[in-house]
Amino acid sequence: MTLQAQILSEVQALVRERGTALIWISHDLSVVAGLADRIAVMYAGRIVEHGTVDQVLDHPQHPYTQGLIGSLPSANRRGTRLRQISGMAPRLLDMPAGCAFAPRCPRASATCLTARPESSHPRPDAPDHEVRCHHPGAPTPTQPEAHTASEARA
Numbered sequence: 001m002t003l004q005a006q007i008l009s010e011v012q013a014l015v016r017e018r019g020t021a022l023i024w025i026s027h028d029l030s031v032v033a034g035l036a037d038r039i040a041v042m043y044a045g046r047i048v049e050h051g052t053v054d055q056v057l058d059h060p061q062h063p064y065t066q067g068l069i070g071s072l073p074s075a076n077r078r079g080t081r082l083r084q085i086s087g088m089a090p091r092l093l094d095m096p097a098g099c100a101f102a103p104r105c106p107r108a109s110a111t112c113l114t115a116r117p118e119s120s121h122p123r124p125d126a127p128d129h130e131v132r133c134h135h136p137g138a139p140t141p142t143q144p145e146a147h148t149a150s151e152a153r154a
């Protein structure tokens with residue numbers, strides 16, 4: 001067991017023992033997938049997607065979440081280059097007028113450039129799965145395919 005795994009296991013044991021909640025802040029979705037009940041994905045200071053681990057990792061609706069998941073190493077893609085989200089995060093003092101992810105988003109439309117997306121619940125089968133996107137939905141053929149929660153946990 002690695003030192004990281006030992007520490008995470010100790011913290012989880014403490015959480016169970018004390019019956020308390022814990023917020024993990026991490027860029028490592030594979031670690032979060034094994035620890036958390038719910039995931040909130042943030043971009044440029046805003047939550048852009050929020051739901052259970054399975055909702056967010058198995059059915060990501062926001063292009064940024066899909067890009068993050070697509071950039072995870074996977075045993076299924078051994079030998080291929082890791083995918084990346086093109087472009088840079090915006091400067092927080094010089095935010096785009098509309099969606100902050102628009103300059104990097106393969107799905108951006110004219111609306112995205114001018115109007116900030118508000119919270120919505122696009123999946124009737126998962127009413128607590130929340131997304132901030134004008135065009136939420138499953139990855140398109142031009143976007144990185146999403147890994148499943150079980151792959152992310154591996």
Ligand code: SF4
Binds near residue numbers: 063103107136
């Ligand atoms: S609101 Fe538009 S630019 Fe922003 S993530 Fe959704 S599709 Fe992309």
